[in-house]
Amino acid sequence: MKRRTARWILVAASAAFAASPWLAAADKKKESTIKDLEGRQVEVRQNEKVDSSNERAMESYRAFLALSSSDAKLRAEAMRRLGDLNLEAGEIERAESAVQANADLKNTEAIRLYAGLLKAYPNYPRNDVVLYQLARAYEANSQSEEALAILDRLVGKFPTSRHYDEAQFRRGEILFSGKRYPESEQAYATVVKFGPKSAFYQQSLYKHGWALYKQSQNDESLKSFGTLLDLKLLDAKSPGQLADMKKLSRPDRELVDDTFRVFSITFSNLDGAKSVDSYLAKRPPKPYAYLLYSRLGDLYIDKQRYTDAADTYRAFVAKDPNDEHSPSLEMQAIDAYKRGGFASLVLDGKKEFVEHYSLGTAFWQGRDPGKYPAVVKELKTNVKDLAQYYHADAQKNKKPESYAEAARWYRSYLSSFPNDPDAAATNYLLADTLFESQQYRAAAQEYERTAYAYPFHAKSDEAGFAALVAYEKQEALLKGDEKAELHRQNIDSELKFARTFPKHPQSNIVLTRAAQQIFDMNDLPRAVETGHEVLARQPPVDAQKQRTAWTIVGHSEFDLGHFDKAEAAYVEVQKLMPPDDKDRQAIVERLASSIYKQGEIKNKGGDTDGAVNDFLRVGQLAPGSTIRSTADFDAATALINAKQWERAIPVLEGLRRNFPTSKFGPDVTRKLAVAYSESNHPGEAALEFEHIAANPAEDPAVVREAVQTAAELFERTGNRPKATAMLEQLVARYPSPLDPAIEARQKLANYALKDNDRARYEKWLTEIVQADAAAGKSRTDRSRLYAARASLIFAEPTKREFVAVQLTAPLKKSLAAKNKALQSAIKAYTTAADYGVPEVTTASTYEIAELYRQLAKDLMKSERPKSLSGDALEQYNVLLEEQSFLFEEKAIEIHRSNALRSKDGVYDEWVQKSFDALAAMSPGRYARSETIDDYATTLP
Numbered sequence: 001m002k003r004r005t006a007r008w009i010l011v012a013a014s015a016a017f018a019a020s021p022w023l024a025a026a027d028k029k030k031e032s033t034i035k036d037l038e039g040r041q042v043e044v045r046q047n048e049k050v051d052s053s054n055e056r057a058m059e060s061y062r063a064f065l066a067l068s069s070s071d072a073k074l075r076a077e078a079m080r081r082l083g084d085l086n087l088e089a090g091e092i093e094r095a096e097s098a099v100q101a102n103a104d105l106k107n108t109e110a111i112r113l114y115a116g117l118l119k120a121y122p123n124y125p126r127n128d129v130v131l132y133q134l135a136r137a138y139e140a141n142s143q144s145e146e147a148l149a150i151l152d153r154l155v156g157k158f159p160t161s162r163h164y165d166e167a168q169f170r171r172g173e174i175l176f177s178g179k180r181y182p183e184s185e186q187a188y189a190t191v192v193k194f195g196p197k198s199a200f201y202q203q204s205l206y207k208h209g210w211a212l213y214k215q216s217q218n219d220e221s222l223k224s225f226g227t228l229l230d231l232k233l234l235d236a237k238s239p240g241q242l243a244d245m246k247k248l249s250r251p252d253r254e255l256v257d258d259t260f261r262v263f264s265i266t267f268s269n270l271d272g273a274k275s276v277d278s279y280l281a282k283r284p285p286k287p288y289a290y291l292l293y294s295r296l297g298d299l300y301i302d303k304q305r306y307t308d309a310a311d312t313y314r315a316f317v318a319k320d321p322n323d324e325h326s327p328s329l330e331m332q333a334i335d336a337y338k339r340g341g342f343a344s345l346v347l348d349g350k351k352e353f354v355e356h357y358s359l360g361t362a363f364w365q366g367r368d369p370g371k372y373p374a375v376v377k378e379l380k381t382n383v384k385d386l387a388q389y390y391h392a393d394a395q396k397n398k399k400p401e402s403y404a405e406a407a408r409w410y411r412s413y414l415s416s417f418p419n420d421p422d423a424a425a426t427n428y429l430l431a432d433t434l435f436e437s438q439q440y441r442a443a444a445q446e447y448e449r450t451a452y453a454y455p456f457h458a459k460s461d462e463a464g465f466a467a468l469v470a471y472e473k474q475e476a477l478l479k480g481d482e483k484a485e486l487h488r489q490n491i492d493s494e495l496k497f498a499r500t501f502p503k504h505p506q507s508n509i510v511l512t513r514a515a516q517q518i519f520d521m522n523d524l525p526r527a528v529e530t531g532h533e534v535l536a537r538q539p540p541v542d543a544q545k546q547r548t549a550w551t552i553v554g555h556s557e558f559d560l561g562h563f564d565k566a567e568a569a570y571v572e573v574q575k576l577m578p579p580d581d582k583d584r585q586a587i588v589e590r591l592a593s594s595i596y597k598q599g600e601i602k603n604k605g606g607d608t609d610g611a612v613n614d615f616l617r618v619g620q621l622a623p624g625s626t627i628r629s630t631a632d633f634d635a636a637t638a639l640i641n642a643k644q645w646e647r648a649i650p651v652l653e654g655l656r657r658n659f660p661t662s663k664f665g666p667d668v669t670r671k672l673a674v675a676y677s678e679s680n681h682p683g684e685a686a687l688e689f690e691h692i693a694a695n696p697a698e699d700p701a702v703v704r705e706a707v708q709t710a711a712e713l714f715e716r717t718g719n720r721p722k723a724t725a726m727l728e729q730l731v732a733r734y735p736s737p738l739d740p741a742i743e744a745r746q747k748l749a750n751y752a753l754k755d756n757d758r759a760r761y762e763k764w765l766t767e768i769v770q771a772d773a774a775a776g777k778s779r780t781d782r783s784r785l786y787a788a789r790a791s792l793i794f795a796e797p798t799k800r801e802f803v804a805v806q807l808t809a810p811l812k813k814s815l816a817a818k819n820k821a822l823q824s825a826i827k828a829y830t831t832a833a834d835y836g837v838p839e840v841t842t843a844s845t846y847e848i849a850e851l852y853r854q855l856a857k858d859l860m861k862s863e864r865p866k867s868l869s870g871d872a873l874e875q876y877n878v879l880l881e882e883q884s885f886l887f888e889e890k891a892i893e894i895h896r897s898n899a900l901r902s903k904d905g906v907y908d909e910w911v912q913k914s915f916d917a918l919a920a921m922s923p924g925r926y927a928r929s930e931t932i933d934d935y936a937t938t939l940p
Contacts, residue, residue, distance in 0.1 A: 277315065314333045353382065360416065431443050471490035528552075528553055528557060534548075551569075558597075563595075589622075791828070795831070830848070
């Protein structure tokens, strides 16, 4: 309540200054604010009455307001100032312990004036100030609810008022006092949003946290309290550093202490130190974090909850034992155990302290022990006693837990006093303790430290070998990634042992074993290096170790892609193997692969001859290897790719001969077919293509091509029966694509024609026509051509049938037969012409024209009725001439249409024949070739 009163007095002082005549004039230029008075010191004199000048000013304002004719604006201002003076006087009198009744009268008068002003002048421009003052007056009169109502009006109506943040804070205070925590939370939150620019920001943060706490919203409340701690405790220039708390003002120290107490109470109501952990885990690192644990622990001490206190102190230590405050909290934990009378826990605490803060531990990194004398003193007091106690206990009862404790304090002793003269021997004892308690990994590390971290001593090599034994023991207990990691450490230890102690009886064995293990881990460069290291030992290692080393080198070089070096190593391995060695074949295979891989590389690099030589070298140096057939095949392939056909053929023939059941059989056949073809051995090539075609496992497209190629080659060698068989197979098995199948049928038709087998000839022509007709959208220009030609050939018999019909008496009967034959022939030629193939169309047109021409001739040659003579016969002849003329004109018209195709660029033998026919039928008009041009110009 004192802070609130002081604030109101500060505002009252502003009203008093504004009441002076000269300040009133200045007020017109610039309205004063609370911000202007933040630096002003207001002195409150006890037992001193209000300045009589203020009383006179109040009397003056009352007199002015008594004048009914006063200006409304001036009356409003006078009412506000008189209210301010009354309020100020009441605040001062209360602050000076004056008579309470007088203060209440002043406040009541101020309330009456402010309320009257608001009612009489609702649009008065400074009504936010009036509301602010009225709320003050109500609160000064202990009328909190009325003050809250006025503040609600102020923040609701004047959100931009300079008093807005203070009004929200006052609302929060009244609401909080009334235990209306959700509403007070909102009011404080509004002020918090203003940030540091509001004079009420920090207080609002504090009270906002309390309002949330009262609603059991602990996590949310801690956010506000945490922000307040950040403001007070973080160095403004270095936010990651803690501010000098000694420089905090007394109110700030009290505020910080109160805030820490809230944190402590909250954490104690939740889950203690775990709650602190959770809180800090969600935020950036806080340099004052240790205080959260310390203050919570202190709270537990006050409540005599000693183990909880110790657990809390130790929680910070566990979180960061290397923090500079951790030793102090560790000591506080030990002290808490002492207060509670927990002797065993005190002992445990001391153990933990020594473990954490032995000299040489992480805590001392970058720290000077001389600057932490208390920590060093505590350490030296306890470390020797603990080490001696547990060492003796372990030797006495041989229990694992005793060994564990002994090991702990040996470590602590060594880390604190690493330069002690008996440090190496002590380290060896530590390793033995760990080994005997089956802590093999830790034992191995300590044996290694004993062997290599100290100047050479009597147990150096013994400790180095003991480390290997410990690694072996530990490895047997592990699985997966953990085992693999330890295995790598073991190998490193083996190498170090072998190199450090080459005269040790186990040194060569250990080095050879390390080489094998490194290879097994696929660390190939290191395996090669270690293998050669074994081979370089002097005196040399025995034959078995040499063989192992060469094998490791060979395998490693092979896997690294150094195939020439691998080949050399495998040759050395073979020298060290008896002929009947069970592993010989495996080395032969590796040797073959090394040679083969060299060929592969050369082949990819374009060195064909080198590649072929390497591939064939496999058969020379490793003839019994399973990869030999592959090498021979690749040699042949390289030769074929290089178009060295004559060299490729014997390799392929040898491959077929040596490996008749090889998976490369079909490929050998294909490659031989190509090689024979390209080297001008068509007969042999045709047979290979025939083999390809007969392979049911081949790709259909490959088979189709093989059938077609075999047919061509058989034809080339004059083997027509074989060529015919291949073409018939092509047509039967591969009716599509259409063009090759059509052409095959045409060839078969041609073969039949040469053999004078008319039936087969017409069969294949018929198939050509049918295949084209059935192709639908798959028809091609090529299929139309062959079908059109076939149709033209099929039209010839109809022409012969037409010519064969003789016109005999009676003419009507024979002419009907002639006409029927004519229509049949025309239809056949029209069918051929309909394919739209120029050469067939011109031939068909010519033949149709000639049919009409022939009909004209046959009419004139027809047999005359024997009953006619004289005029009757002459008249009959005239009629025949007229009819013959019509057919001849028809023939001319059709020939002319054929001849006109020359204008479209179509000029073949049939067009020329039409020209010749026109010249013969109408020599006067078509005797010259240019006549057709003249005729064309007369066409409509």
